[in-house]
Each structure stands twice: as C-alpha cells, then as structure tokens.
Amino acid sequence: MQTVSIVNVTSYTGLELMRLLAEHPYFQITSVTGRSAAGQRLGQVFPHLYALAPGGQPGAGERLAHLEISEEPAQTDLAFVCLPHAAAAMAVQELLGRGIKVVDLSADFRLRDAALYEEWYRHTHPAPALLEQAVYGLCERYRERISTATLVANPGCYATAAILALLPAVTAGVVSASLIVDAKSGVSGAGRGLTLGTHYSEANEDLSAYSLGGHRHLPEILQELEGAARAAGQSYDQGLRLTFVPHLTPMTRGILATCYAELHPTAMGHLPTSDEIRALYKEYYAGEPFVHVIDQPPHTKWTYGSNHCFLYPLVDDRSGRLLVLSCLDNLVKGASGQAIQNANCMCGFDERIGLQGAAVYP
C-alpha cells in the first residue's frame, strides 16, 4: 500500500483522480490540497463524494469524504500535482525535495528544452534543473524509464491522442514529414476555471476552432514524434511539418483527433493499403492494455469515463493519404487515468489496476 496526495483536488483532473483512486487497492489517498477550499471536508465541497465507497459502516468512501482539504500536501509516497503550469513546477520541486515521487499533470516538465518552454509558456522555467530527470509519461513509449522515474510529466490530452495516432506511422517511416492534426475536444478539457468561452449558453450548440496561432500541445507532439522517428532511424531532416488545429465541441468529455499524413510508396512502388497499415498499427500496439486498433471509425462515447484509446488508421485511396482517427476521454487517458497508469508503473504495480472500468455508454 502506497500513500498518495492530490495537489489541487478541486480541479477536474483532481476530482477525476479521486474517482479513479477510490477503488485502487494499492494507493491510499491520505492528503488533498486546494487553496480555495482549504479547511473544509471533501464531502462538503463535493457532496457526490459521500457516495464514493458505499456502505453504512465507515469505509473507504466515508473516509475520503471526511478528508480535510489542506493548503499543503502531507508526506506521502507519491503525489499527483494538478496545479496550473509554473505553480506546478514549484510544488514539484518541493515534493521531490521531501523524497516524494511525483506525477505532474501540468505542462511544466513535458518539454525537455527550457528555451522551448519559455517560448510557448511565456515565462522562465521555474525549475529547469529537474527537466533532465523528468520522464514523459506515455507508458506506450517510455514504460521502462517510467518504472524507475521519480518525476513523470503526464502528457497533454491532445498530445496523447495525436502521438498515439501517429507514432506507428512516423517510426515506420511510411509517411512524409507533412502532418495535420485536426482535433476536437469536449469542454472539460478547458478545466474548471470560469471563462466566457466555457459559459454554457456560449459553448452549447456551438463549434469553433481556437489557438490558431499555435496551441501549447504542438511542441509536445513534435518533440515526441520527432524523437521517436529519430530513435527508429527515420530521417525527417527538416523535422516534421505539423499543423495542429484544436476545436471546442459541445460535449463535456472526449477528444477525437483526425490526423492526415502523406504516404510514402513502399519498396514495391505502390502505396501501402489500409490492411497493411492496420497490420502495422496492430503490431505496434500489440499487448497494450489501453490502446485498441479497430476496424471501424471510433466514437468518443466509447471511451467516456474509461482509460482506453481507440485508433482507426486507413488509407484514403483517392488522395493517397493516411488518415488516423484517434479517440479518448480527455480527463482519463488524456489526464488522470494516464496519471494513475504512470503511478502504477512507477510503483511496480500492474498498469491496469484501478483503470478497469469500461466506458459509460450510452
């Protein structure tokens, strides 16, 4: 049994960690923080948490609902940090200093290059010395390094969907450097902070693109895809030429990334077929518990509340392009579920523990 804390539990990722960890047999939440609600019991602020672990006798749920929200995290074996970027790095530094393993759900340790971070996040990195030791928390790619890490940078939600969609293609070198990711997200991806754009009457029955000048998940996608290509010996000399356009869609959860790439002819001189591509993808993700290469276009609803990602690659014969559709729940595989997957890996547990739940459908 490992003790864990959730730093900034009142965020959506913090709440989702509560939901998922409540049933985890080996992680025990012993500390939760949240500045705005400090001093209150969790169950007062979130009445639905009283129902976390049903039972008349005092049980796990009862205990969780009575946890007092504090300002600072107590000593635990591991901490999940759900703070905004910059604030997160400060907290991570302090936690590591106390010998606590950290899964950081912010963007602070995703980019290996502090200058790149500064360019995209518009401030100096608060703890550049830690960048070296941080591991990018995509188990499908860095499982071994994560298993010995003390600091894991949990990937962005869009980045997870896009990277999982394109990793097999770029590492196999079947596509050119020209990539487009047209991604659509539910509104919870924008978090719990109030903005006009996420006001119900504005976001309902509306669809729009945003961050057209460059979304912050873009450098993260590039770093990982280019790194993986390089490691696989694929030469994208100029790097990848990626356009990434995120869209806000009127639903609470779910990301669908529609990815477009230009196929290279195979050694046989013809373009790969959909069957060949699908075989490539199935082989790449063989044995992965949470990534499923399927034979029909996926629906975000198939992932609602679960840690699964569905991929559907196919060749558009008319244009000779590769299309890859990638679906996940932005708060689970795109955030808190993946964080637990990482924590499992860091602690030597089966990655699947606590993440067994299927999608809530319909």
Next chain:
Amino acid sequence: MQTVSIVNVTSYTGLELMRLLAEHPYFQITSVTGRSAAGQRLGQVFPHLYALAPGGQPGAGERLAHLEISEEPAQTDLAFVCLPHAAAAMAVQELLGRGIKVVDLSADFRLRDAALYEEWYRHTHPAPALLEQAVYGLCERYRERISTATLVANPGCYATAAILALLPAVTAGVVSASLIVDAKSGVSGAGRGLTLGTHYSEANEDLSAYSLGGHRHLPEILQELEGAARAAGQSYDQGLRLTFVPHLTPMTRGILATCYAELHPTAMGHLPTSDEIRALYKEYYAGEPFVHVIDQPPHTKWTYGSNHCFLYPLVDDRSGRLLVLSCLDNLVKGASGQAIQNANCMCGFDERIGLQGAAVYP
C-alpha cells in the same frame, strides 16, 4: 461464482449490465441473447466492449467481447431479463421452469394485481400464476424477501425515484394523501428503439411533458406507497391521490423527481420543520449503502453512471408543503444497477458488490 445470462443484451439496460457485471467478482456472464444480432460476437456489435477488461493476455474482457450472441439463453444460475413487457413474462416463465433465478427488468411482475396490469398495459398478463411469487425489487424495502426470492421484479426508473422520495413521509404519516410527482428524465430512459421523439434533432434543446393521460409507472408508485403506509399503520382511507407527470429533458442519463406533499401538523400542533423532516429521512435510510439524505439540492450529475440516489427533503415554509428532491441515474439505480443489487441480495452477496463506482463527474 454464479453464472448469469443477459436476455436481450442489445438494449440499453442489457449493455449497462455488461458494463457493471464485467467487474463483478462473483457473477460470470456466460450467455447473452439478442434476436437482431444473433450469431455475432458481442465485440463486433459493440466495439467498445473490447475494452471491457483491459489486458494483452486473454482476460475477462476479451472473453466477454468474444461471447456469441444467441437467440436463447443458455443454462445459468441466474438470468437478467431485459425484454419489453409481455415478451419478458414469457421468457421469465421458461427460465424459472429451468430452475434459473430471474431478475426481470420489465414491468411484467411489478404490479401484484393482474387486472391492474391489464388496465395499464392493455393486454392479458401472460403468466399471472407467477405474480404471487414475484418480489418487488426494492432492497430498501424488501431486502429480506428478495434474499429468498427466485423471481424479482426490478422497479421502474421513475418509480424508484418517487418511491424512495416518499416512503419515509407516508410511512411516518406526516403528509396527507395528496401527492404530486413532477419527474424529469434523460432520454436513455426511452430505450434504444427509434422514435421521432428521441431523434436527436427533436429532443436536443427541447423539453416537454408526456404521458399526461397516465404513465405506467403510476400504478407501481401507488401500489408501493399505499402498501408501505398500510404496513406502517397509516390510514389513507381513500388511497393516495397522486398526480405523476414525467418530462423528457435533453440529456442522456438522469432522473430528478420533484415531489410535493401536504404536511400534517405534528402532535404539537405545528408543522414539522425541515430539520425534523430531514432527521426522519436520515433515520429511515440509516445504513443504506445507496440512498443518501443530503443537506442541499442534489444534481443528477452526481449520480451519473453510479447506483446512488440522493434525497433532499425540505419544508416550504410559505406554503406548508413538503418538497422532496430525488435524483438517480435511470440506467443504474433506475435499472441495471438495481438489478445487480437485487441479484447480489438473491445470491447472498454483499449488495454493494460490483456497484462501487462513484459518479462520473463532470
């Protein structure tokens, strides 16, 4: 370990049973039926089920996804029947004849009086001889009888919300016979069958009342509330005067029942206070794992995907009326979750097994 079958697995209640039972340690699904999809594997028809129990090695989920949908249920210890009324009664009769315990999710065995059934469902009861042995599947009321039953009639979704909301008041006799239940449901309560009213473009951004001539859950509510009052020695000589108006709301899951009753003055000559009423309710449901009497208006979102019911009773001082707000997920506590709760009870398991999940929020 008990083997179970799901009859008509392609219904929303059938699919929800799949989701919930996939993690149940003591029930093993060994047979699923569905006329329209017979001969196919579950995972072909519902690709998201491939993700039911994650794992590269063949596991529970893999097994479930590969289950072949058959026309008739195999021999099991227990069967969940998700057929429409009338068809359900025929299937139940056959299953009981084979010595299989049954939880029937249809309306066929909810009303004890075959004549009343005929009046509301417009056809002769197909198996009136079984009515005697059927137990109404509300554990909060009939726990003991359910524990020895072979046939349990799972309550209607609206009926569950309304009965749980009003049981404490009518059995304590604090209200008069005059009751109003204004209930609002998400669209999944109407099932998976296609109708114009549940066509997306019609139901989205729309709100309407329906079944104003009398909804079929009304006699069920009356039977249970009047029965409970009688058992508690409360004399509603003319029976209850109940108006029940259901509404269709633009969301997938969730029921909110707003209940209105006229309070009797207490022995002290004054009307009961909100505190007194809340104490009465808390005592009535003390120790219940899935019914929570809370201190603020509940949100259906607090129950999304979970088996919990939240009740908020209060006295409207201006009018002297009792208001009770009652919330649940129509597919879980209002259907499949309650069915598992009943099956747990019938098989001697802890009622909470397989129903631990908290609400998916937000």
Next chain:
Amino acid sequence: MQTVSIVNVTSYTGLELMRLLAEHPYFQITSVTGRSAAGQRLGQVFPHLYALAPGGQPGAGERLAHLEISEEPAQTDLAFVCLPHAAAAMAVQELLGRGIKVVDLSADFRLRDAALYEEWYRHTHPAPALLEQAVYGLCERYRERISTATLVANPGCYATAAILALLPAVTAGVVSASLIVDAKSGVSGAGRGLTLGTHYSEANEDLSAYSLGGHRHLPEILQELEGAARAAGQSYDQGLRLTFVPHLTPMTRGILATCYAELHPTAMGHLPTSDEIRALYKEYYAGEPFVHVIDQPPHTKWTYGSNHCFLYPLVDDRSGRLLVLSCLDNLVKGASGQAIQNANCMCGFDERIGLQGAAVYP
C-alpha cells in the same frame, strides 16, 4: 420612426433586443451602452452582428455594427434598460427625467410594494416614487394601461410563463388557492455573468432545482394572480398558497412551467372536464397574437427564438387536479420580445411588429 437606446447591450437580453429590433420598421436603435465594452464598435465585440442586415451597400445592419458602445445612453424617444436590479432603477429615474419612455427589463418596478421589494431583493428601493406610475408589462392583462405608460416593468421570464398559465383559472375561480408551479428553464435565463453553476461542464448533462428558499419571481406571480382574481371578484381570502420551484435544464433557451391546481366542482356538482377548461382558456386568450391554447403537450422547441407562448390545460381525472403546461422562450416572450411588444403598445404600433418570426425548429 422612434429612436431607441439599449442600456447594457452586452447582456443576453440586450443582444436579443438588437436581433429583434434590427428588423423593426419603426424603431431605430441610435444608442447602445455597456460599461465593459465602452468605446468599441458593436461589430467588434459581437462579430455576428455584422450580418444583421445583409447587403454590400451600407444598410441598417452595417450601421448597427458600427454603432459605438457608450457609457451613457443618448437622448432617444424610448429606452430599453437591461441592467441588473438596483442599477436599473437609478438609470430609469434618470431616463424618465430626460423625458424618455422606458421599458425596464429588470425586476425593479415589477412589485408595487417597496417593502415587498426590500424583503426579496435585500436592499432599499432606489426609486420608490416611481412605483406608482410603473405598469406591469403583460399586454395580455394591462394592454390599455401600457398604451399610455411612460414606464413599463417587463415581467420576469418564469413569471410570464406562470401567470399566463394560471390567469384564466384563477380569474374564473375554477381552482382553489392551492397552487404549485414546477418550472424548468434553459441556462440563458441565468444571464451572461460567469458562475460555476452555468459553467458548461457543470450544467451540461445535469438537472437540478434551485432557489428552494424562495425565488424572486414568486412575489411577482402572487401579486399578479391575486390582483387579477380580486379584479375578477374571486375571493381567495387568505391569498394564494403558491409553491414555485425553478429548475435548471441543459439547454440554452426555453421555459416549461408545469402548473398544478385543485379544481373546484362546478355549479353542476361535478369537476370541470378538460374540454370545458380548454374552452375557458381559448376564450380568455381569444385574439391574442402570442398566446396559443393548444390541444397537445407543447414543446419548448416550438418557441425557440419566437415571441409565442403555448398553453395546454387539462384535467387529471384520476386526481381531480388541473394541469397547465406553459412554454415560451425565456429570452423572447420571457424578456426582449415582450419588451418590444410593450414598446409597440406604448408607441401606438401594432403589438406584433418586429415579432413575426416563427420558431427556429428543429
């Protein structure tokens, strides 16, 4: 041609006035105010307004989009005040002092009794001297007085739905004093101000009741129904015993009020029938352009974007209760459309002008 201003145009009611008035042949918007956006052009803040009056050549729409948002309203013939209560009264006083007719969309002049206002709005009325001259802006009831008024208090959205639903019954004296209004509203009724409860991820797929301690539209409903009953010679000696429960539903626009009343037996000793009640309602609203008594349960979608109100009264034979379902668009008949109807009336125009649009369906 009358010039008009919209005070606080950046509110949802202000924007809806823009949309509706853009096509009005006799009202010309010459001034719009809005503190937060002062100094900007309307079309900069609301790009969709560029499309208000299509045409390459400079037309009405072009002109509107180029209107500069100012801090204070210019001199016009009439002003629509869309400020929050208290602030509204101050502005109204000033506008009337400048000889400008006012339709006030706030609550400040709806209640005739300053003490009642103070009780419900928790502050002293800023301009009690004006209460005398204010007319409650329900044309269906006060058409004549509105036609000569200089200050009209536009009714609340819930109040409009509830009063129209119950006026015929209470003035005819067919019901007792015991009334329940269970009302459901879309989220735009809560305005454009940011709150957690109207944050998309919180309000979507959620349903809840609120203001259970007493919603501010309650005294307004009581004042109007009791006043009308009195005027019609109906004696509700103790006043009406009204319970009003508002609910937030996951849609942008629309109110459905489900109203419950206890029927009196007729002189003939039996309860009125649905047909008799419907005849009473049809007669009461005969000739009304915007109130339609129909023969089936109405849908809020039938009113989307239009100024119409649909009523469906019927007798619940089982309980002897009267049910009245009342539907409207909270931003049109519940606010800005009704405001224009009032302004038309005040200026001697046909009430229907500018309000011809049918519902946007689906």
Next chain:
Amino acid sequence: MQTVSIVNVTSYTGLELMRLLAEHPYFQITSVTGRSAAGQRLGQVFPHLYALAPGGQPGAGERLAHLEISEEPAQTDLAFVCLPHAAAAMAVQELLGRGIKVVDLSADFRLRDAALYEEWYRHTHPAPALLEQAVYGLCERYRERISTATLVANPGCYATAAILALLPAVTAGVVSASLIVDAKSGVSGAGRGLTLGTHYSEANEDLSAYSLGGHRHLPEILQELEGAARAAGQSYDQGLRLTFVPHLTPMTRGILATCYAELHPTAMGHLPTSDEIRALYKEYYAGEPFVHVIDQPPHTKWTYGSNHCFLYPLVDDRSGRLLVLSCLDNLVKGASGQAIQNANCMCGFDERIGLQGAAVYP
C-alpha cells in the same frame, strides 16, 4: 407575387422553407406535399406553425397552418423540391413539364456528369436529359446563369461551406492541388429519418467521423473548385487532390469546415501573408450579402438560423499552410435559405428578401 409549392414539406428542409417563406413578401406558399401526412392540415402535424404569422384575425400564418398537405403539388410559379435523390429527379421532370420553375434541394442535378452521379449514388440517373439545363445554385458563383434558369440544383450543405472557403484560393492559384477539408456538422444535416446514429442517446456527448470511404459531397466540391480554377486559368493538371472527412457533432445546427491547403510562394518568392490572403478573400466576396470574411475564428453559433457564412482565412506560418475556417447553418445557407436566395435570383427579386434575420444568439 409568385406562388410556390414545397414538395415534401415534412422534411427539415421543407419545414425550414416554411419558416423562412412565411415572411417573404413576394412568394406565397399555395401548395405543400408530404406522402406520410397527406390529407392533414399543416398546423395539425406541426402545431408550432400556428404561430407562423401572429394575429387574431386570419392572416398569413393562419392560412399556412390550414394548408392541406397533398400528395401531389398544385400548379404554381415555382416549386421547391425537398425529396430524397432519385425521387427528386422524377418530380422535377414532371414539374418542369408543367412549366414550373424548380429549385431542387436534392443531389440529383448537382453533378453535371451522369456517369459520375451513377458512380456516387449507385443508380442510373432518372433524368439525364435535364442535366444540361440545370444550374448549380451558388449565387456567389453563378448569379447570372441562375437569374435565367428554370432548374437550379441547390448545393449540398458541406459543399457550400467547402466551396465558399476555397474558391478564392484556387481561382487565384495561391495554393497547390493538395486540399483537405475536415468538416463538422450538427445532426440535423442527417435529416428527419430515424437511424441509430441520430438517436439522441447515441449522438449526444459523442463525436465521430463517417463516410470515410467517400462522402457524396466530395465530387460536387471537386467539380466546382476544378471548374472555377479552369475558368480562372489556373492549371491543376491532374485535378485537385482532395480529402474530405465529415464528422457528426452533438448539436442540432451548424457546419464548421476547417480547410487545409499548401501555399505557393508568390512571384516575390515568399509565402503570402495572412493579411495578403485576407485581402484576396475580402476582394473576392466584396459586395456579397451573405459571405463575410472576418478577422477572428468564427463560431457556428453566429450563424444559427441565418443565411450567413463566415470565412476566416489565415496562414499557418510554422507550416506554410493556408487554413480557412468556414461556418454556416446547414439548414439555411446550407439548404433552405440558399434555396430561397436562388429563387429570389430566378424571379428577379433582391437576393436578400426573406433572409434578413440575424443569427439567434445565444
């Protein structure tokens, strides 16, 4: 005054024509057809139509609501045909034979090449002889030819969004032949016919791509863009290499097309800037009443219920790609509004008549 009929009025496009034409000063609807509802009055089938033209005295709306739905269209000056493809062509042939001008909202006369039609629609064209005389109903491109046409083929909803987005770029030759259109549509685009995919509980909180093997609007987009390029002297020797992926999004109305193209360097050797591209677009659509080139990403909500299309072109400097965002209401500019725009043009009326309404926002 011209008389018009609506053939298959019970479709969503037929209903939307009713809404828009009710206020048209020069078109009078004198005949409506609909097989399933033949013999009934419009107002019985669609109660909200009683409110089309408010007024106690019999007015336009009253008249419309009392129109009897017939099986065959009466003789009129013009007919709007809202039948499914194939059935439409048969009806069009018959109507033209009676000397009636036709706007056909189906796909039957959009493709000039009968063989192409057969390839995509999988049946022989029912009236190939008429293809010659049909004009593609995009006023922004064929205004003159439409003004003398007797048969106008109203464009598809996706096709309208995509063609308007890319016409300026391909006719100016600033982009290469490589195009991607990632389009997202509300559910009403799928019509009023019942399918599992448009069942509320399936489509709500869900997002998916469909028609990945090739959507039928693709050849229409190609025909128009290639034709326009050719006419402008741009040489795309191999034709355009277009990938078009439609997505179903959980909202009733609205299309957002996100278009990607590869920019050619200008004569000056550098890539065009966003400003240059925007100037090009603004010039192309100068004077167009319904196409607006704006300076920020558009929202579908800005077009809700209106005939406007918003375009936002910009250069993605990182990748050197052109992005164009294109928004419209699929039932208005994407169908019935555009049909009226065409009919206005065919009859010599100002194109804007009857289409003045601004978007219903929020």
